[in-house]
Amino acid sequence: MKRLILVFSKFLLISMLIYCLVIITLYKSNFKIFNTNIPNNEHRRYSFTARRLEEFEKVKKTDILIFGSSLVLKNYDSRVFKSNDLHSFGLGTSSQRPSMTEVFVKHYLKKVKSKIVIIDVNPYLMLMPDTFETVNVIMDSKKNVSDFELFFTEPGLLAFNALIIKYLGFAETNRLEKLNDSVSDKKDKYVGNGFSYSQLVYDEKVKTPNIEIESLQPLQEQVKSLDRIIEFLKSEQINYLLVLSPINEDYFLKKSKIKSKQFRDLSRNYFAKYGNYFDSNDLAEYQKTDFMDFSHLNETGAKKFTKSLLPILKKKNIKSHTSSNLP
């Protein structure tokens, strides 16, 4: 047994050294054939993750913290909140499922306690088994403990390699370079406070992702994460809202395999039980011209949507820090 442990440890050590060397070489050279599990620097660059996370480091106080998928980045217009004397910050990341939100909520709420937390909920994300979207967060953030927590929410080689590259110091140059990003190659403009907008209008001819729902049973792991998030928010006495973002009826009518009513019902089934659930499609009407693609709002839509949330916030008595009377 002793011999086995010794020889195996030696082999493991040599393998790891060679492995790290190969990963770094491939990362730097961007060799196309072997790029399946090597993080790509340009991946989701249009989501301004590096810039947003860096910006949030400087935030001392905020009224509203928003978590969820990329819809957070496009739909929650921080300018509308600001014009109503509210400070908001969107920490949405691509395909952020509750397991990932849980890490975010615990990590970022420790730094900045907001008066209310909005979680942009999406039933698709309760059903998707794998997304591997932790990678660009790992690559685009400063080194911190939550990197490892994020890794364990969706463990995989890509995320493992991202950790190797980051902790050997090879990701930092690219991260610093991204801090100046303000306009993406998709012409999205970053405004600040975790919000970016686009003036594109949904074109149904553009190919949309083929999203299929095989089972209507949410993944237990995601349900448990959401349970824990709500429990945590309650224990911290932080108000919360669960919001279903506006849905593009045109897309659901013509392209989606399930219809909008089914989708909204599914969302209600999953999330209404937690209380404070709002289907934004009941709050305002949206045309296809309000969308930039099959799911994200454009600038006009984002304004409309954010304004529709203000009465709810008012009802919850959410006021800016200067006039706050909340505990």
Next chain:
Amino acid sequence: MLFNSLSFLAFFIVIFFGYWIIPLKKWKYRNLLLLTGSYFFYAQWDWRFCFLLGFSTLLDYFSGIIISNSDSKIKKRFWLFVSIIINVGILGYFKYVNFFIDSFNDLLVSVGLQPNISTLNIILPVGISFYTFHGLSYVLDVYFGKFKVEKNIINYSLFVCFFPMLLAGPIERAPHLLPQLTVGHRFNYQRIVDGMRQFLWGFFKKVVIADNCAMVVNQVFQDPGQHSGTTLVYAAFLFIFQVYADFSGYSDMALGTARMFGIQLMKNFDTPFFSRDLAEFVGRWHISLSTWFKYYIYKPAVKANSSDARKYFFVFLIFLISGFWHGAKWTYIMVGIFAAIFVIISVILRPWTNRFVKNYKTVTIPTPGHIIMIILNLSAATFLAVIFRNDNIHTTNAFAYGILTRFSLSFPKFMSWFLLSLILFMLIVEWCGRKDHHIMEKIGQNWSVYFRWGFYIVVLLLIALAMPQNQEEFIYFQF
């Protein structure tokens, strides 16, 4: 908990060290640990089915004891039938009841009736076909006096549910496995390293070859009407490599894992691509299943002096049952029928093929004859694989229609030279290890440690770099 998951790694490390820390004298506790671990492993899919597994185990355990203790032939036969009927009944309920309801509905519709019989909402317990066959083989062997009854319930339970083989085989027979579970195994460094090597090769085949092929295969088979004939042929060929790499990869991982506990499971694949005819190909594919049928159906029914017609009839019957064993689908039954036809033809032609194609194990480099046979076998196997992969006969027809009507000499969509190079690498390595008990048994054994470790590191790097992000479940778990 898949073999290729982090959770399995954690589980395995605990069981492995726990097993070897227990002193040799107390080997019974080792078996207890393996048994507990196996149930824990099985519970990761659905803990409720542990009760079914337990019931099936107890049924065959007590049937074996009663059969062995009884002097009355009638009583022995009665308990044999009880065991067979209940085992087959459970298998039939979970696996086939909806198939029969659907087929009955179709039959009624075809005679102009409008039936209203709905199918049942049944979840198929993973591995049921495998552990049911373990139990059945034991009872049959005890009944026919080929194996002495096992009175220790822990040893017997472990024989049924030893975790490496629980979900997708190999299907073990009691005379091979049970004696290994009734003795303690000495820690053997070489054997453990050998197990690791076999596991590594299986892991490579599964996550690199099978999962990469699956990405193309899934897209093409999902909507065959959208693809050119060349793409359909390409995907069909990839699918045969996917199934092979997936299932033989799983078997290698299972055998490697078992060997790390000092237990030798039955070989399940013997480089089938390097066969002289399709009969040999089939005989080297899922060996444990064909052995099971050979022992319990073919051998009792066919004697050395039986007529050719009788022999062929039983070959046909076994393939038909084998097709049905895979699942309740007409396509599986069709695969069984076509495979039987191909096998019978190749057995008839064998004297002729053997004249110009030598046994692969006796040559160093394949001759043109070998290459022709590899292509022919591969084509026949691909034909069967297309039927196997499609959900029903209608989609199989659509696939065949697409090949015949949209074929042109163009590069297939999703063509990847990288993937083809990986398949070629797999075939070369398998060629090098074809004479051994498992592919990696002797590869690198005469090399210096630098080259040997270098080879393992290359395989590990290929795994790490070429493994797709989405892992496919093992194909044979559904059976």
